[in-house]
Amino acid sequence: MLTDEYVKKVYAQVEKRDGDQPEFLQAVREVFESLQPVVEKHPEYEANGVLERLVEPERVVKFRVAWVDDSGKVQVNRGYRVQFNSAIGPYKGGLRFHPTVNEGVIKFLGFEQILKNSLTTLPMGGGKGGSDFDPKGKSDAEVMRFCQAFMTELSRHIGQFTDVPAGDINVGAREIGYLFGQYKRIRDEYSGVLTGKGLEFGGSLARTEATGYGLCYYTAEALRVLRNDSFEGKTVVISGSGNVAIFATEKAQALGAKVVTASDSNGYVYDPNGIQLDVVKDIKLGHRGRIKEYAERVPGAEYHEGCKGVWTVPCDIALPCATQNEIDGESAEALVKNGCKVVCEGANMPSTPEAIEVYQKNGLLYGPAKAANAGGVAVSGLEMSQNSYRLSWTFEETDAKLKSIMESIVANSLAAAKEYGEEGDLMAGANIAGFVKVADAMVAQGVL
Known part of the structure; x- marks a missing residue:
């Protein structure tokens, strides 16, 4: 209220x-x-x-992206960059390529990014961008031509001391590489203008894993401080099968949990024996397949059409890692009914207000996205530092810094809540x- x-x-x-x-x-x-x-x-x-x-927002940039597909036909998409707040550092936030992208979606993401970046303690302001372009089903050549057209316009609005974009949904290593190459060609300079770059040209070790690993570091610390508990022996439901979900699964398993689900926009798989991550990585990172293939390859696994059913699977911990508003009030009630005690968010704003109300009413440990999924932008900030120094840290060094940042977010959040009468x-x-x-x-x- x-x-x-x-x-x-x-x-x-x-x-x-x-x-x-x-x-x-x-x-x-x-x-x-x-x-x-x-x-x-x-x-x-x-x-x-x-x-x-x-x-x-301090600035909203909206532009036309015209490119030519493999059949020689001209395609036109819309591009966006919302530079929301630069009070504590240059604008920082990902680029999302997805048909649902519009100005309102980019503004919600950019607004959340202001507070998320602040929580990392690193000097980064809030921004976000993207396009309604859908890379799914496109050839590498088409994705390259789109990225080059997109960056041709975006390049005049960004820079390593002004605005440093990164990846988000459907913008991974391939897209960042094409975007960086075009920026370098247009500006004739080699700078840390994008994060999530390949290791060969200024990227950071642990950046790919950062959001998923950071989500688990945050959840583990919240469990330790608030519940005197851990991931050990817990059953975990995770939605999504992109980078965030894959590496959240990897770290949760390393911390002793059994992850039993994965999903994509078509449906979800349930594996009561625990998700075989090598199979998911081969499907999603190896050849960009659909998650239903998992059930065809792994005995005992079940595939179900539709994404919403993933929240009916009994679990101790739920880590939504797919997209905004994927858990509504009904799904939250199903989680509670089936024994869930913890929800920490790997996606951006994956819970509706009705879902959050259910969590709070039933006393669940709830970690909001702007805190729980800040690991990605935290390591992006560390990548910016490495680019400025012209050096690279080891995986272990970067991972240790990430873990420390996520634990400090839990501590600082609890301290602020206590100061203003919202303890815990x-x-x-x-x-x-x-x-x-x-x-x-x-x-x-x-x-x-």
């Missing part, structure tokens, strides 16, 4: 201006509900219009801890 008059006034302005952007409104409201005790304690935030400025609430704590750092910087820098 929004009760503070200042918060209500600003949210009403957002509804009026952006009423056609439901994902963005959802993200703003969830954060604003947590920030009410903060703005009541800090009148300088209202005096400096911090909330009004926080919800309005990881969601409120993440929103507050991320916000205060950005808000103080915005006040110090004047009205911009």
Whole structure:
């Protein structure tokens, strides 16, 4: 509930201006509900219009991307880059290539990115971008031509001290390579303008694994601090089968858990004996296949059409790693009914407000995306540091830094929650801890 008059006034302005952007409104409201005790304690935030400025991007770039497919036909997509807030560092956030991408989706992701980046303690502002282009079913040559066309426009708006994009859904090593090559050709400079690069040209070890590993480091630390518990012996349900899901599965298994599911946009597989990760990696990273192939290759595994059923599988821990709003109230109730005690988010905003209400009502340990999946951007920040120094850290060095960052996010979130009367609430704590750092910087820098 929004009760503070200042918060209500600003949210009403957002509804009026952006009423056609439901994902963005959802993200703003969830954060604003947590920030009410903060703005009541800090009148300088209202005096400096911090909330009004926080919800309005510093810059929104929207552009046409024209490219030619393999049959010689001209295709036109829309490209976006939302540079949301640079109070604590250059804009930083991924690029998403997916048919569902529109300005509202990119704005919700960019808004979340402000607080997520702040939580890492690294000097990075919030931004996000992408296109409604779908790489699925496209040849490598078509993906290359699209990426080159996309970067031709984007290149004039980014730079290693201005805005440093990375990957997101459907933007992996292949796409980042094509984007980086085109930027280098246009600007005639070799800089750390993108993260998630190949190891041969400035990438960081552990970046591919970072979001999934970081999710498990965060979950393990939250379990230790709040429940005196661990992954050991737990049954885990994970959605998705991209990088985040694959490496969350890998780390959860290493920490002693049994992961029993994987999914994609068509359906999910359930393996009661535990997911065989080498098979999933071969399907998804080896030849970009569909997850149903797993059930054809692994005896005892079941394939089910549709994604929603994955949340009916009995488990101790659920790690949603697919996409926004994949768990609704009904799915959350199914999780609770089947014994789930922990939900930590690897995807961006995968739980609807109704689902979060179910978690809280039933006392689940809930780790919100902006905290739990910050490992990816944390290692992106570490990649930026390595590029600036012109050196590379070992996998073990980077992984240790990642683990430390994720554990500090849990500690800082719990400390912020306690300070503002929300003790033990990881969601409120993440929103507050991320916000205060950005808000103080915005006040110090004047009205911009």
